[in-house]
Amino acid sequence: EAQVTQNPRYLITVTGKKLTVTCSQNMNHEYMSWYRQDPGLGLRQIYYSMNVEVTDKGDVPEGYKVSRKEKRNFPLILESPSPNQTSLYFCASSLPDGRGGYTFGSGTRLTVV
């Protein structure tokens, strides 16, 4: 089954403790992206990647890092999480021009206390 898999689904952590949210896709998609979703603010893009070793900032990249060492994986790294990064995070992938649409993961609900 074609899918985007995010882990973990739920995470509670403390301020300043580094964490990584993993994202993996099995569709050989070049394009991958991370979003956060907050009440009243919709889906906002954090980072995206057009291919291996190619990443770029979205609208809200501050406090986040990403890497794209393999085509299938696009982890989101929070080096020093803060409470304002408490949010619902989604990973997505697609063909480079978006043809066929974007496939989203099931989401990771992160709480930073």
Add this chain to the structure above:
Amino acid sequence: LAKTTQPISMDSYEGQEVNITCSHNNIATNDYITWYQQFPSQGPRFIIQGYKTKVTNEVASLFIPADRKSSTLSLPRVSLSDTAVYYCLVAFKAAGNKLTFGGGTRVLVKP
């Protein structure tokens, strides 16, 4: 500024047709227009995608005028389970392929 604009919300009744219009003034020649449905705490789910004119699948139709500066998602005969947020998405290549979600339209289907 690459941006999409949709109505914030709309109400409908079971069995009616729902039409949601999205404006995307800065769309470029090669940009696709894609619509998604999202239920609370779930990832957006692909509904339909189009490039120009009209596209229809088993769940919706998408109408795109010749200038492509807007698009309309049409949901025929909605049911209570169609209550969700609907997003219009355009990958604005002029903005480096950034995916710009509009604010979404919250559709409430009433009995």
